[in-house]
Amino acid sequence: MTPFSRITGTGSYLPPRRVTNEDLARDLAVRGIETSDQWIVERTGIRARHFAAPEVTSSDLGLQAARQALEAAGRTAGDIDLIIVATSTPDMVFPSSAAILQNKLGIAGCPVFDVQAVCSGFVYALTVADAMIRTGSARCALVIGAEVFSRILDFNDRTTCVLFGDGAGAVVLEASTEPGILASDLHADGKHVGILCVPGHVSGGDVLGTPLLHMDGQAVFKLAVRVLEESARACLQKAGKTDEDIDWLIPHQANIRIMEGTARKLKLPLDKLVVTVNEHGNTSAASIPLALDEAVRSGKVKKGDTVMLEGVGGGFTWGAVLLTM
Incomplete structure (x- = not known):
């Protein structure tokens, strides 16, 4: 019988350095740039974020989250037969951060690779891991979202x-006789x-173009609310479910207005929306698994709950996964 896949453990990690809006405003003022806690909160819902130390890489952060997830699943690193890391800020051009993390876990032999779909990366990676488990290519996978976006900010x-x-x-995503991942829906344009x-890249030892993030916020906002609703509804249709079957909505933590707008379009009360953007900021591919782990550890999300994960990011990529915990 073709197995299903089910999440058996979650984990997360934030760098120790917490940067509040006041901290950031003070640092930006030195550059002659004005902002304030009120300005940031009103537009985004963000009050703080965490920045990694200069020597800390995405694989370092992912390693700590992976160890937590393994402990929660009652597994050891030796049980893992697939590692997928979703990241837009890898340790190196190559090899993959997944390969570096595999070595840090002290294991070898299993397939490992990165997925680059920016803020949709974890949804993409989870969908790929589910497919590999269903086809028998893996039985116990680590799926990780890890980012050091502070390195590419202007x-x-x-x-x-x-x-x-x-x-x-x-x-930790494992083969199961009971359905866990119910449906997924991925897109890009x-x-x-x-x-x-x-828009930068390395050539001949130099960086060509701009190695810092560029965003047209209004254009992203307009696209995000529309495609997130469409993808969530497609997921529900594939799984034979309706809005009322969703116990928790865990969207990519980009902006509180986008998140609340999506919840309203799905006719979900805002108390079913998991929000961590206020304390984490936008952690790109890490944001969904960070929010999921926090919701699990706080007791909000319980075994048997139906959860909708959804993300939208550069590319432009977007997608959703409906699952039972």
């Missing part, structure tokens, strides 16, 4: 540098590349 642009933070989240990108 601190002369207050419209973007206040939004992002660093962190990692992880899940490359014509929107320019509205959210880091």
